[in-house]
Amino acid sequence: MTARSINAERLLGRLHALGQIGRDGDGRLVRLAGSDADKAGRDVVVAWIRAAGLDVAIDRIGNIFGIWRTADIADEAPVLLGSHIDTVINAGIYDGCYGVLSGLEVIETLKASGYAPARAIAVAAFTNEEGVRYAPDMMGSLVHVGGLPVEEALTTVGTDGTVLGIELERIGYAGAKKPGFLKPHAYIELHIEQGPVLEREGIPIGAVENLQGISWQRITVDGDANHAGTTPMSMRRDAGHAAARVITFLRDRAQASNAPTVATVGCMSFEPNAINVIPSRATFTVDLRDPDEGRLRAEEVALAAYLKDLAAAEEVTISVERLARFEPVTFDSSIVELVEEAARRRGLTSKRMTSGAGHDAQMIARIAPSAMIFVPSFGGISHNPREHTTDIDLVAGANILLDVVSHLAAQ
Ligand code: HGY
Ligand code: MN
Ligand code: MN
Numbered sequence: 108m109t110a111r112s113i114n115a116e117r118l119l120g121r122l123h124a125l126g127q128i129g130r131d132g133d134g135r136l137v138r139l140a141g142s143d144a145d146k147a148g149r150d151v152v153v154a155w156i157r158a159a160g161l162d163v164a165i166d167r168i169g170n171i172f173g174i175w176r177t178a179d180i181a182d183e184a185p186v187l188l189g190s191h192i193d194t195v196i197n198a199g200i201y202d203g204c205y206g207v208l209s210g211l212e213v214i215e216t217l218k219a220s221g222y223a224p225a226r227a228i229a230v231a232a233f234t235n236e237e238g239v240r241y242a243p244d245m246m247g248s249l250v251h252v253g254g255l256p257v258e259e260a261l262t263t264v265g266t267d268g269t270v271l272g273i274e275l276e277r278i279g280y281a282g283a284k285k286p287g288f289l290k291p292h293a294y295i296e297l298h299i300e301q302g303p304v305l306e307r308e309g310i311p312i313g314a315v316e317n318l319q320g321i322s323w324q325r326i327t328v329d330g331d332a333n334h335a336g337t338t339p340m341s342m343r344r345d346a347g348h349a350a351a352r353v354i355t356f357l358r359d360r361a362q363a364s365n366a367p368t369v370a371t372v373g374c375m376s377f378e379p380n381a382i383n384v385i386p387s388r389a390t391f392t393v394d395l396r397d398p399d400e401g402r403l404r405a406e407e408v409a410l411a412a413y414l415k416d417l418a419a420a421e422e423v424t425i426s427v428e429r430l431a432r433f434e435p436v437t438f439d440s441s442i443v444e445l446v447e448e449a450a451r452r453r454g455l456t457s458k459r460m461t462s463g464a465g466h467d468a469q470m471i472a473r474i475a476p477s478a479m480i481f482v483p484s485f486g487g488i489s490h491n492p493r494e495h496t497t498d499i500d501l502v503a504g505a506n507i508l509l510d511v512v513s514h515l516a517a518q
């Protein structure tokens with residue numbers, strides 16, 4: 108016996124309540140990993156997990172788990188749901204939070220319905236999925252699967268010079284549990300698409316079958332500071348100009364190719380950053396992604412070759428630091444089929460998709476059969492306060508999650 112529907116009002120109410128937590132002085136939603144705002148969000152979600160009667164476990168990297176174990180559970184390998192509640196800067200309220208709160212909602216609904224699982228069911232809120240303050244992204248789930256030693260992760264220095272481990276201690280989320288203590292039987296993550304496909308095609312459910320590879324680098328260009336007024340153009344070692352050429356190179360190359368490669372320079376800073384001084388240093392980030400590992404590697408090689416030629420042409424020195432590198436991931440086809448079947452049974456259309464964004468599922472797929480469910484994003488907008496998904500689509504996605512979990516936890 109299982110429940111037919113989640114409690115829409117409770118889920119939507121929590122999404123909007125959590126969406127108000129961690130707003131800065133300008134009203135922007137900013138809950139960066141390890142910050143006071145992150146703590147405020149974590150405290151509320153842990154309170155909801157406890158109120159649902161689940162066991163709460165927090166590991167050393169601050170991953171939060173809410174676990175439903177009924178007394179006669181035979182197998183400790185739970186069905187794991189989850190996502191993240193940390194955000195980017197000036198974020199929307201759905202990215203990550205929708206998956207964590209829907210996971211909790213599904214467990215609460217099943218508990219109340221008298222459903223008797225054959226195994227534990229757990230929901231996770233993974234630390235630092237966004238990687239905005241501390242790289243790499245998906246850090247908490249990467250540590251969970253053994254892809255990054257927890258000691259190394261805890262010593263990560265952030266963009267603001269803080270240290271992740273010290274911040275987690277400070278906000279009270281440096282837990283005692285050994286990372287990886289929970290070995291999932293299966294993992295399913297519900298997430299907004301953050302892209303335009305489902306909305307454009309009028310399809311409410313995405314059955315995500317793979318996720319593209321990600322390459323993050325930080326590039327530093329060193330030239331010479333000099334007077335903006337007296338230095339002839341031919342005598343400049345202009346770090347700013349060299350950096351600008353890299354942005355144009357990446358965009359032109361990605362746009363010219365008919366491959367789905369995407370390239371983004373999201374952060375840039377100049378030194379000394381003065382209107383009348385030729386920049387002596389430019390520091391910026393490069394985010395490259397492609398569903399095909401061979402093409403992604405070729406893009407990295409092409410960029411390295413371009414930087415070498417550019418350094419000679421502009422008489423600057425260029426250094427590169429790797430911040431993150433994740434290969435494309437293929438999800439478990441039997442769980443993808445469960446998503447499609449659940450949609451069919453509810454009279455919903457679904458579409459098999461590749462995820463353009465990184466997600467914790469990308470890491471958990473290394474240790475357990477995993478898949479994702481997408482719901483449409485208004486205008487394909489995300490990492491932006493205009494991020495939006497209709498209540499109907501949000502509830503439909505959570506009900507698909509309910510159906511898939513009911514099936515997975517019955518085995
Ligand atoms: O970058 C990403 O795709 C993820 O949101 N961290
Ligand atoms: Mn996300
Ligand atoms: Mn995100």
Ligand code: MN
Pocket residue numbers: 236464465466467
């Ligand atoms: Mn993500």
